[in-house]
Amino acid sequence: MIFQRQNRKTMDCKEVRRLITLYVDGELDVIESRHVVEHVARCETCYFAVKSERLVKRLLKKSITYVEPPLSLISSINELYEEKRSFLPIIMRFVPTIILVLAICLALIYKINEQRFDNKIFRNIKNPPLTASISDVNKFFSIFKNNSERLFIDRNNSPNIRFVGLRYNKLEDRDAAHIFYNHKGRYISVFAISGSINDKIYLTPLRPFKGDSYIIKRDGKSLLILSNQDISYAVTGDADENELYEILSSLR
Amino acid sequence: MMRINKKREIIKSEFLKYLKDVYNLSLYLTRNVEDAKDLTQDTFARALEYIDSYTPNTNAKAYLFRIATTIFFNNQSRLNTEQNHLEFRAFNEDDGSEVIGRDLNLIEDEEEKFIREYSSREVERLLLNLSFEHRTILILADIEEFSYEEISKILNIPIGTVMSRLSRARSALKKELLKREEIIRRETGGENIIRLSKYDLSKAK
Structure with a gap:
């Protein structure tokens, strides 16, 4: 045991x-x-x-206490570790920032342009001429040539539309004309610009309406835009969207 | 491209934090300043060379220690020599802490008393007298306090070997401590210095 x-x-x-x-x-x-x-x-x-x-x-x-490494060793190892840092990676580090800044700049330019063009068309339409001067008419015909005839509506087809006035304009180095009609006693403004508005992006918000026409809503009113290769039209007035479209179609 | 460079920069700064530790490990491995500087330099150069094989925020210190010990052991086996002259404390001329804890009024427990009997220089000398395998494992386990698993990875040996080598290393150091106590006892004829002999296992057995 x-x-x-x-x-x-x-x-x-x-x-x-x-x-x-x-x-x-x-x-x-x-x-x-x-x-x-x-x-x-x-x-x-x-x-x-x-x-x-x-x-x-x-x-x-x-x-056991650790001693500090000699300064010569510290600096030589630091040098070894710094050595491989090239100039390029430092630049690379800023690439996203540069891209961002450029994007912001572009967005700002776009925004400013958009407002500028949009406002100019709209301002012109808002203040229609009530009478056309002779020089305005001359300029208008010299610029729009063949197409201009179509701006004066065939009275047989559109008995309700009456020509009131015209003014020659210049917009962003484009030739522009401002025509003022009366439709069933209501006023309609047509703004015509030479060439097509390829830069539709300037006009926002741009909503497809019918055919090649687009709608911009401004101050509760519709602004209809029709764009072909020769002339772009913008129509506004007291009529509703469909009535404006009817006028727009007759202008073609 | 940028992400790789960024990662490298992070790793580099992580490595550089352990320069002091790698240098001190190198001192205890090589036992002289010039070789320690070379070993440290080589370790950091090798770490940079294989920087892509390291995952950031893992154990950078253990990674560097592994490189350092591998380089040292490889050189050691190639040259098959341990330098005979030991430059004790040559790397720490401005050592002000002759006796560790001299001005520390800590609890007068027995172990504290024992530890305070030794100057850091003395302990260093005893440690440097051990074989490189023993002093390496003592540094890793007792000073750096790595786990057995980490040590096994650093030295690339099985955990069982870590355990047995560590046990033998401590015994070797104990033997050195006992020898020193014996010398002092003979020189002073007194008993004021003897501490470890009280626990001497060979006597206890």
């Missing part, structure tokens, strides 16, 4: 000794750790073994 006990204790010590390094380094799991602690509590030899192992570990940790 006594022999068995001693034997068990020896086995235990052997096992604990194997685990001491791990225990001191915190590499044991909870159960194994408890096993060591329990054993050490009743075995002086193993207690000293743990203690001496920990002393050595702590002695190293506390006594």
